[in-house]
């Protein structure tokens with residue numbers, strides 16, 4: 001009951017603050033390590049032309065200090081997990097006596113991979129997230145145990161693979177064999193769920209820029225994932241974030257790693273086509 005009240009309070013607050021507490025995205029530029037100019041705002045991809053003209057990274061909706069923290073790897077707590085993942089990359093595990101490096105060389109060989117995931121795998125005949133691809137390598141090529149989908153070890157590895165693509169534009173394919181999955185994701189994005197009957201679009205498309213209490217509502221982009229959240233001081237997966245947002249509408253949520261969230265991830269990623277890969281980014 002308490003939770004319902006809290007969430008309804010949130011929505012009432014949203015209605016009340018409409019037009020009043022509107023605070024647009026911060027005008028700021030993200031330059032990583034005084035070196036890489038990140039694209040954090042750009043023209044919306046064609047498939048969204050009915051919905052909005054401009055897309056913004058969630059970075060624009062965070063406070064001055066949080067934004068600054070992300071501009072320097074020494075200040076970014078998510079980079080500690082990246083360093084640990086670098087060790088895991090080189091560590092032999094499983095029955096085949098191999099590490100990631102045995103087959104892929106250095107982790108920098110993964111540059112260009114994150115921008116195109118989730119991706120159709122021809123061999124598997126399915127759309128795969130990076131997590132699924134990593135576990136496929138662990139299980140079937142290394143003879144090692146799968147990592148927990150939303151767990152710290154997995155998300156550290158996803159962050160490492162993202163980190164070597166920072167500054168590259170997100171560019172997932174939404175046509176060809178991935179199209180039906182993309183359409184399923186789009187459907188989910190616009191479906192109102194839960195007792196509050198809210199869709200992702202109701203918040204992240206119709207109301208971004210508004211304040212929900214102390215929280216500045218973004219477009220819900222995922223170019224920055226995995227995200228180090230100051231709130232729980234760890235890396236958070238895309239699916240864990242989706243789960244939290246679905247729960248906030250008082251709906252039954254889907255399973256991290258499951259088909260619905262893969263479809264939703266493909267669709268939401270495509271809403272950020274053109275923004276720079278930022279992972280690991282920092283958010284509230």
Ligand code: HEC
Nearest residue numbers: 098099100102103104113121123133134137138141142157
């Ligand atoms: C025995 C060799 C082998 C090992 C060990 C291995 N992989 Fe792979 N990996 C492959 C092959 C081969 C492919 C391409 C497979 C395919 O397309 O289905 C691949 C593909 C990938 C991809 C997708 C790349 C792309 O361009 O889409 C990622 C990411 C990946 N591996 C990560 C890892 C990680 C992380 C580890 C260690 C935990 C690992 N791999 C261990 C052989 C290996």
Ligand code: HEC
Nearest residue numbers: 058198199200203212215216217218220221227241245283
């Ligand atoms: C009741 C409003 C509401 C609904 C509905 C909602 N969200 Fe959110 N979402 C938020 C708030 C508030 C935040 C935290 C502030 C922010 O980053 O926008 C957030 C954050 C996010 C983030 C993190 C963005 C970043 O840059 O780290 C993602 C991704 C996201 N939401 C996706 C979704 C998806 C997908 C759906 C539909 C399944 C959804 N949200 C539904 C309110 C909502």
